Amino acid sequence: MDFIFDLMGRFHPLIVHLPIGFLLLGLMMLIFDRKENKHQKIIRFTFFWGTFSSLAAVLTGTIQYTREGYPWEDIQGHLILGVLTFVFSFLMYLKLKGYAFFKRISYQFLGYALVVILSITGHLGGNLTHGKDHLSAPLPDEIKQVLGLEVPSRTLVLHPETHRELPFYSGVIQPILDQKCVSCHNPKKTKGELLLHNFKGIMIGGEKGSIISIIKPEESEMLKRIHLPRDEKKHMPPKAKIQLSKAEIKLIEQWVSMGTPENKTIAELRLSQSFFSSFFPKDETGIYPDPVLDPLDKSVIDSLMAMGLQVAPLYKTASLLKISAINFPDFDDQKAVVLLKALDHIVDLDLGQTQVTDAIFEVIQQFKYLTVLKLNRTAISGNGINKLNNLEHLKQINMINSNFEAVHLEEMYSFPALEKVYLFGTSANQSTEEIPDQFQPIFERGNYKLDEDVEENL
Numbered sequence: 260m261d262f263i264f265d266l267m268g269r270f271h272p273l274i275v276h277l278p279i280g281f282l283l284l285g286l287m288m289l290i291f292d293r294k295e296n297k298h299q300k301i302i303r304f305t306f307f308w309g310t311f312s313s314l315a316a317v318l319t320g321t322i323q324y325t326r327e328g329y330p331w332e333d334i335q336g337h338l339i340l341g342v343l344t345f346v347f348s349f350l351m352y353l354k355l356k357g358y359a360f361f362k363r364i365s366y367q368f369l370g371y372a373l374v375v376i377l378s379i380t381g382h383l384g385g386n387l388t389h390g391k392d393h394l395s396a397p398l399p400d401e402i403k404q405v406l407g408l409e410v411p412s413r414t415l416v417l418h419p420e421t422h423r424e425l426p427f428y429s430g431v432i433q434p435i436l437d438q439k440c441v442s443c444h445n446p447k448k449t450k451g452e453l454l455l456h457n458f459k460g461i462m463i464g465g466e467k468g469s470i471i472s473i474i475k476p477e478e479s480e481m482l483k484r485i486h487l488p489r490d491e492k493k494h495m496p497p498k499a500k501i502q503l504s505k506a507e508i509k510l511i512e513q514w515v516s517m518g519t520p521e522n523k524t525i526a527e528l529r530l531s532q533s534f535f536s537s538f539f540p541k542d543e544t545g546i547y548p549d550p551v552l553d554p555l556d557k558s559v560i561d562s563l564m565a566m567g568l569q570v571a572p573l574y575k576t577a578s579l580l581k582i583s584a585i586n587f588p589d590f591d592d593q594k595a596v597v598l599l600k601a602l603d604h605i606v607d608l609d610l611g612q613t614q615v616t617d618a619i620f621e622v623i624q625q626f627k628y629l630t631v632l633k634l635n636r637t638a639i640s641g642n643g644i645n646k647l648n649n650l651e652h653l654k655q656i657n658m659i660n661s662n663f664e665a666v667h668l669e670e671m672y673s674f675p676a677l678e679k680v681y682l683f684g685t686s687a688n689q690s691t692e693e694i695p696d697q698f699q700p701i702f703e704r705g706n707y708k709l710d711e712d713v714e715e716n717l
């Protein structure tokens with residue numbers, strides 16, 4: 260029967276549109292009817308359904324939150340405002356009913372409050388489903404700057420596997436300059452008599468001569484300018500313009516300190532991948548490590564897929580893998596041995612809804628780059644989970660609706676990188692196990708404390 264709740268949760272994105280419609284219609288009718296006051300009854304009817312549907316939205320939303328492992332920090336604003344939408348809609352309904360108490364609260368107050376609350380709730384909800392920059396992404400960078408929004412550096416995207424073959428200057432440095440400097444330092448508009456649109460221009464320098472010092476690279480005018488405090492008049496790019504990111508500054512610094520090589524590739528210059536990783540295309544979370552690994556043999560990937568596992572590369576060309584047994588309900592501890600063929604390549608492993616048991620930890624402990632582990636709806640009790648404490652990248656474990664037992668919580672305290680453990684729907688929910696303060700934020704248990712008299716009735 261559990262699936263009914265999951266299903267109800269999934270309806271949330273649909274149901275939320277009902278209160279929006281009802282409440283907006285109700286508010287519009289209130290304005291329309293404000294002089295004659297002839298349509299109170301139908302307006303009340305609209306707010307009745309607005310109230311009812313916002314309650315349904317709150318309930319389905321809460322189900323979705325608890326069952327699908329959304330972190331509380333992400334949804335708190337949306338949830339609280341959702342509840343407020345319901346409350347204000349109900350107050351409006353009661354006022355329309357003519358209760359004397361509500362005479363003192365004006366329609367204007369309730370109306371404006373509803374518009375504000377409803378808009379913000381909807382906006383936050385949209386952010387949850389479509390991502391934070393959903394609305395702002397199409398705006399031109401200039402407008403984003405005025406609004407104080409983050410301006411993403413769109414032009415430079417590097418691929419984890421192929422970037423090493425690029426010439427450092429033309430593949431990385433010049434694209435950065437093109438984006439942040441060339442609008443003022445080009446043949447048409449040559450501020451400071453300096454050209455930055457090609458290698459020659461950079462080498463020639465500006466009105467005060469060379470901007471690169473070969474003898475003391477760290478004292479180069481180019482570096483001095485980008486390091487000056489942003490408020491300083493000589494800071495580059497000027498304070499009103501889109502600034503260089505920290506990663507970009509590091510790269511320019513590196514290039515100058517290496518003597519501004521023109522044609523050498525990143526591989527030839529033996530530059531560490533860490534300089535470039537912030538320019539790799541972001542996966543959903545950007546939490547994965549970036550070891551330099553040879554891609555896994557295609558025949559191995561094929562054999563895993565032939566078994567029924569889903570195997571997907573993390574980045575288009577990279578060697579790290581996401582493996583999921585989501586369509587493989589018979590997958591069990593014995594079958595898991597095949598995963599050892601992809602030992603170093605697995606960073607995201609989903610064994611939810613399979614037959615695996617605690618014995619699986621024996622296998623999993625060998626996946627040294629494993630970052631996300633999902634064991635939802637399995638018979639895992641957590642016995643032996645301490646074996647994973649050598650996994651230096653393991654950040655997230657999902658064990659929603661598994662048999663996880665609270666006694667094994669403390670075995671995870673020593674995990675070096677752990678950030679979140681989702682335990683909704685496990686007995687760890689009800690457990691009184693005291694988690695020390697510093698580990699509290701890691702464990703999402705859905706700590707709903709029931710009143711004692713409610714508990715007695717269950």
Ligand code: HEC
Pocket residue numbers: 436439440441442443444450451452453464465466467468470480481484485492493495496497500503
């Ligand atoms: C909005 C226009 C603008 C942008 C964008 C801009 N600059 Fe400038 N830059 C100027 C102006 C104006 C001057 C001349 C005044 C001064 O020296 O501060 C100048 C001067 C310089 C000079 C000194 C040249 C000399 O010989 O005196 C350097 C070096 C420089 N810019 C580097 C950069 C770099 C690097 C970037 C990109 C990260 C950049 N600028 C982006 C407007 C800009």
